[in-house]
Amino acid sequence: MSAAADAREAGRRVEEVLDRLAGSGDRAACAAAEELVRVLMEFYGAGLARITGRLGARAMAPLLDDDLVASLLTLHGLHPEDLDTRIGRALGAADVPVERLGFDASTGVLRLRALPAGAAGCGCGSGSGDAGRAALEDALACFAPEVTGVDLETAAPAAPLLQIGTRPHTPARVP
Structure with a gap:
């Protein structure tokens, strides 16, 4: 626990x-x-x-x-440490790939954007879903309890990469 x-x-x-x-x-x-x-x-x-x-x-x-x-x-x-540093420490401890968009001190809401799968370098999309949100909220509760809510936006999925390869070599036809 x-x-x-x-x-x-x-x-x-x-x-x-x-x-x-x-x-x-x-x-x-x-x-x-x-x-x-x-x-x-x-x-x-x-x-x-x-x-x-x-x-x-x-x-x-x-x-x-x-x-x-x-x-x-x-x-x-x-x-x-100041609040901004502690928020950064919490995001690092949660190990969830997110981009910090801003913090509203009057409401206590931290705005984050979940990075698309693979943004963390592993291709696993570990920041998605309830487990990623729970990890973020747990870390923030410890390091930055001033954050009372998380607005987690999901990034639009990146367009798939076009895979370009060489065609297999075929011998030239002689007419």
Whole structure:
């Protein structure tokens, strides 16, 4: 399971517990649980801030490729890279052949164009379909959670190449 899936599962479980508490009708217990989550987030965020501050940028660089570490750093506002760089990192991690068309910060939508089969060099069309979209969304959730939606345009298929070869040699006819 990917780190994005792990993080989503953990978030889902926290929401489930909070929902059960809210459903119990005990408002005090629900408020206490929400405060506990907030305090723990602040505590772990402060710890991560101290770690990143002591490590410095050079020591942090190799950690930025790890989707779980990147996700935690971004969640706590500690990721040293800007959004554009993190989007590029996510697209590279997803390994899906796409062209970036633009990002609308007001809506959180990233516009991409799926490159035609073979654009990645393998001829397999790995960026097509649900698996390619899922890989993109998982990587973006880890590296650039500011991206809340993906508008994935499909490129028109390229015209097939005309194969030109030589005709088999035939002897010349003598009249």
